[in-house]
Amino acid sequence: MQLAARIHELTKDYVLKGETVRALRGISLEIPDGDYVAIMGPSGSGKSTLLNLIGCLDRPTSGCLQLGDDDVSSMNDGQLSRIRASRIGFVFQSYNLIPQLNVLENIEVPLYYRGRITRLERSRCRELADLVGLSDRLKHRPQQLSGGQQQRVAIARSLANDPCFILADEPTGNLDTGTTKDILDLLDDFHRAGKTMIIVTHEKEVATRARRIIRLRDGRIDESLVQ
Amino acid sequence: MLWLHTWLIGIKSVLLHPLRSLLTVLGIFIGVASVIWLLAIGAGISQKAQEQIEGLGADNIIVRSVKPAKAPDGSTSFILPYGLLRADYDILVETIPTIRGALPIREMRREVRYGQRELLARVVGCTPEYAAITQLEIDRGHFISDAELQLEKNHCVLASNVVDTLFPYKDPIGRRIYLPEAQDYYKIVGILKYRAPTAAIGGSLAAQDFSQDVYIPITTLRRRLGDTVVVRRGGSREGETVELNQITLQIDGIENVMKTADLVQQTLDRRHSKLEDVVVIVPKELLEQAETTRIMFMVFMGVIAGISLLVGGIGIMNIMLATVMERTREIGVRRALGATRSDIVLQFLIETTVLSVAGGLVGILGGAVCPYAVSGLRNILTSYASDLVSTLPQLVQEVTPILHPTYFALAFLISVVVGILFGVYPAIRAAHMDPIEALRHG
Ligand SMILES: Nc1ncnc2c1ncn2[C@@H]1O[C@H](COP(=O)(O)OP(=O)(O)O)[C@@H](O)[C@H]1O
Ligand SMILES: [Mg+2]
Numbered sequence: 028m029q030l031a032a033r034i035h036e037l038t039k040d041y042v043l044k045g046e047t048v049r050a051l052r053g054i055s056l057e058i059p060d061g062d063y064v065a066i067m068g069p070s071g072s073g074k075s076t077l078l079n080l081i082g083c084l085d086r087p088t089s090g091c092l093q094l095g096d097d098d099v100s101s102m103n104d105g106q107l108s109r110i111r112a113s114r115i116g117f118v119f120q121s122y123n124l125i126p127q128l129n130v131l132e133n134i135e136v137p138l139y140y141r142g143r144i145t146r147l148e149r150s151r152c153r154e155l156a157d158l159v160g161l162s163d164r165l166k167h168r169p170q171q172l173s174g175g176q177q178q179r180v181a182i183a184r185s186l187a188n189d190p191c192f193i194l195a196d197e198p199t200g201n202l203d204t205g206t207t208k209d210i211l212d213l214l215d216d217f218h219r220a221g222k223t224m225i226i227v228t229h230e231k232e233v234a235t236r237a238r239r240i241i242r243l244r245d246g247r248i249d250e251s252l253v254q
Numbered sequence: 255m256l257w258l259h260t261w262l263i264g265i266k267s268v269l270l271h272p273l274r275s276l277l278t279v280l281g282i283f284i285g286v287a288s289v290i291w292l293l294a295i296g297a298g299i300s301q302k303a304q305e306q307i308e309g310l311g312a313d314n315i316i317v318r319s320v321k322p323a324k325a326p327d328g329s330t331s332f333i334l335p336y337g338l339l340r341a342d343y344d345i346l347v348e349t350i351p352t353i354r355g356a357l358p359i360r361e362m363r364r365e366v367r368y369g370q371r372e373l374l375a376r377v378v379g380c381t382p383e384y385a386a387i388t389q390l391e392i393d394r395g396h397f398i399s400d401a402e403l404q405l406e407k408n409h410c411v412l413a414s415n416v417v418d419t420l421f422p423y424k425d426p427i428g429r430r431i432y433l434p435e436a437q438d439y440y441k442i443v444g445i446l447k448y449r450a451p452t453a454a455i456g457g458s459l460a461a462q463d464f465s466q467d468v469y470i471p472i473t474t475l476r477r478r479l480g481d482t483v484v485v486r487r488g489g490s491r492e493g494e495t496v497e498l499n500q501i502t503l504q505i506d507g508i509e510n511v512m513k514t515a516d517l518v519q520q521t522l523d524r525r526h527s528k529l530e531d532v533v534v535i536v537p538k539e540l541l542e543q544a545e546t547t548r549i550m551f552m553v554f555m556g557v558i559a560g561i562s563l564l565v566g567g568i569g570i571m572n573i574m575l576a577t578v579m580e581r582t583r584e585i586g587v588r589r590a591l592g593a594t595r596s597d598i599v600l601q602f603l604i605e606t607t608v609l610s611v612a613g614g615l616v617g618i619l620g621g622a623v624c625p626y627a628v629s630g631l632r633n634i635l636t637s638y639a640s641d642l643v644s645t646l647p648q649l650v651q652e653v654t655p656i657l658h659p660t661y662f663a664l665a666f667l668i669s670v671v672v673g674i675l676f677g678v679y680p681a682i683r684a685a686h687m688d689p690i691e692a693l694r695h696g
Binding site for chain 2 (some may be wrong): 062078079082084085095104105108109111112113115117124125126128136137139140141144184188
């Protein structure tokens with residue numbers, strides 16, 4: 028099977044006022060194409076750090092990180108930006124929509140960092156808005172939407188550049204149970220459509236949707252569980 | 255990254271923060287408008303100052319006859335002919351195009367009488383233009399007119415001291431003074447206001463005392479008094495023949511004075527090669543003063559303009575820094591979605607450009623109203639606070655701002671450049687933020 032990501036002996040140290048925090052202490056992991064992975068673990072165990080490394084938002088201290096055929100662990104800032112623009116879709120806990128843009132414009136943002144934009148891509152963004160159930164809200168500003176609706180916009184946005192990965196860091200952390208279920212259903216839909224999902228969560232109900240659960244503790248994989 | 259999109263987003267972000275954008279635009283507006291105002295007012299004052307210096311004779315070249323140290327060899331006559339000829343006058347006026355006007359002058363010491371009173375006056379034969387160029391002010395009557403010049407009238411205009419001496423109790427207008435040497439009467443047609451003796455004003459650069467003057471048409475002087483003056487000295491007689499004592503040449507611009515002076519000198523050198531009997535006097539000090547004044551104004555305006563633009567620029571930088579802080583999270587989000595550092599720099603640069611251009615355009619409007627605002631302000635001040643206005647220097651009271659298209663272009667260009675330069679730093683700071691840190695930002 029084709030590998031979406033291959034992670035080998037990955038470490039990440041943060042140096043804060045002369046003190047080194049070892050956030051990741053050697054993670055090795057292989058994620059097949061189209062997988063659905065939940066990363067769990069106590070607060071401070073390195074979940075977000077790992078997700079950000081996979082998402083090319085940061086560079087590892089040592090170890091190897093391969094996305095598809097590309098070794099991203101040695102790439103520079105510009106190259107990482109390009110990888111993010113073409114292959115990664117992020118979903119954040121606090122939605123992180125751009126307040127001055129309306130729903131449709133927010134969904135379109137990733138397109139603009141890929142150099143060109145086609146009519147087809149534009150209409151796909153409308154379709155995505157439709158898929159997340161917000162086709163009647165295209166001209167609304169984020170402040171005019173509920174939390175769940177904002178997260179739907181964020182999910183649509185993460186799909187705009189047709190990425191391989193959807194990386195979600197506690198996407199339901201700010202939502203109530205009902206809305207959580209809607210959002211997870213939505214993510215399931217896109218997983219079924221072929222996206223590789225990596226979702227950080229500390230909620231059992233969320234993790235049960237995944238094919239595989241990875242538990243971190245002190246920057247190491249504590250347990251890897253295939254459901 | 256798409257250009258149109260970036261510009262639209264830029265304009266949109268600007269419009270989405272109306273107050274903040276307004277403040278930035280205001281900063282640039284003040285910068286641009288004040289630069290235009292300063293340039294316009296400075297140009298106005300500078301022109302006035304130049305005019306004043308011109309009024310002192312900076313655009314005049316004076317050619318004078320001087321008595322040569324020794325008579326030419328072989329001369330046997332006791333009468334020495336020397337100096338400027340009427341033919342010199344004609345040649346200069348006809349051959350040199352930068353000469354705007356020329357004033358022939360013949361002056362001689364003569365005794366003048368009225369009844370029992372008498373005075374050794376300086377009789378000046380001149381043309382009607384003499385009064386304006388020498389800045390003589392008529393008290394009553396009129397100065398020598400063209401008709402009087404043409405008709406070689408026995409008319410004269412008296413300086414105030416002559417009036418005081420000869421007519422302590424009577425009105426001189428219409429009466430006649432007597433010149434005993436010529437045995438001739440002259441009717442008084444005008445009298446002048448008192449004029450303090452001055453150095454370097456008007457027709458001559460030498461210090462002049464105008465108070466003993468009697469002005470008559472130069473044509474009359476030639477016919478009635480002639481060119482030759484003979485004086486008895488001891489037992490012998492001594493004399494000289496002079497056609498003109500002085501020609502004052504008015505040049506068509508301060509910048510042409512030196513060039514024209516060279517031409518005049520060459521022409522006269524050719525015609526007066528035998529005797530050194532003419533000098534060409536250039537108002538060097540006045541020219542230097544005019545140049546110094548001009549440079550001083552330019553430096554002054556440059557400094558002020560620089561300061562106001564710096565202030566405007568710092569205003570922009572502050573606002574852009576605040577914007578970057580406020581939008582840190584947006585920067586993080588855009589980075590996470592694939593924006594490169596240069597995408598972020600570009601985005602913020604476009605925003606500052608939009609703001610600076612908007613400010614610049616409004617500033618141009620603000621600058622364009624300068625002349626109206628200045629005259630309006632002057633009207634208001636003179637009607638409500640005339641005391642205050644009268645204490646201001648003449649130059650300030652009368653200044654009319656001069657607008658020139660280059661001022662607009664300059665102010666606009668500089669403001670936009672300053673805006674962009676001061677916008678670059680916050681933009682680069684924004685781009686180099688760690689995206690994860692930025693995402694975590696409040
Ligand atoms: N930018 C940073 N500077 C210093 N320490 C950091 C930074 N980011 C994360 N850490 C530390 O790394 C460890 C893992 O953090 P994180 O991955 O955010 O944990 P989690 O998401 O599992 O709660 C924590 O001890 C955290 O304090
Ligand atoms: Mg976390």
